[in-house]
Amino acid sequence: MGLTETVKHRLEVREYADKPVSDDIERAVIEAARLAPSSRNRQDWHFHLIDGDALDDLATVSTSGKWVADAAFVVVVLTDDYPSSGVDVGRAVSHMQFAAWDHGVGSCIYTGIQEKALKSRFGIPLELVSGAVVGFGYPKGSGMGTKRRRSIAEVVSKNRFGESL
Numbered sequence: 268m269g270l271t272e273t274v275k276h277r278l279e280v281r282e283y284a285d286k287p288v289s290d291d292i293e294r295a296v297i298e299a300a301r302l303a304p305s306s307r308n309r310q311d312w313h314f315h316l317i318d319g320d321a322l323d324d325l326a327t328v329s330t331s332g333k334w335v336a337d338a339a340f341v342v343v344v345l346t347d348d349y350p351s352s353g354v355d356v357g358r359a360v361s362h363m364q365f366a367a368w369d370h371g372v373g374s375c376i377y378t379g380i381q382e383k384a385l386k387s388r389f390g391i392p393l394e395l396v397s398g399a400v401v402g403f404g405y406p407k408g409s410g411m412g413t414k415r416r417r418s419i420a421e422v423v424s425k426n427r428f429g430e431s432l
Contacts, residue, residue: 273368275414280373281334283404288339292370293318296403297342299366300359306351312359312398315343315389324388331379338402339372343385345395356398363401373406 297314305311317325318340326336335341344359346352364374377400385397425432 270365273365277364277368277373277410279375280402280404280406280410281375282407283337283339283373283402284407286339286405288370288372288404292367292372293340293403295370296363296367296372299362300342300344303355303359303362305355305358306349309349309355311347311349311352312355313345313395314359315345315391317341317343317389321389325385328381328384328388329377329379330381331377335377335400335402337404338375339404341377341400341402343389343391343397344399344401345391346398347394348396352396352398360399360401363403367403368410371405372403373410374401374403376401 293316297316300312300314301310322336322338322341325341326333329335342363344356346356360376367374380397380400382397385391385400386393386395391397420431423432424430
């Protein structure tokens with residue numbers, strides 16, 4: 268499947284099959300993040316991979332549910348808090364998600380993490396912030412479907428705000 272079709276139909280995967288993801292695929296996902304562009308080529312990030320029994324520890328610092336422990340592995344994208352860090356984290360996460368999908372591995376961004384508890388539990392330096400927490404694993408279902416999105420006319424203007432495309 269090409270990238271355009273993947274963008275159109277890939278869904279966030281919150282339910283994972285009980286199937287391990289190989290170390291080679293984990294490395295490919297991390298490598299894709301490492302190669303992502305960053306503002307001024309700062310590359311001011313660190314990718315903290317969590318897998319195995321440590322996922323249960325991660326679940327204890329999750330506020331959005333214990334389902335984070337069902338992922339095959341999780342990547343916490345850590346960064347300094349600089350003005351474009353959110354953009355850079357987004358680029359790295361997007362690269363990871365597409366690289367994972369290229370291997371049939373789905374993903375989901377988790378938003379409910381207790382920052383202080385995460386740092387304490389995993390020995391993460393206090394000066395770093397978790398820009399994203401992303402779970403990866405083989406989907407229980409297809410991981411593909413029809414997305415419910417607003418129309419282009421509702422979300423796009425051209426030249427002057429409010430003017431149709």
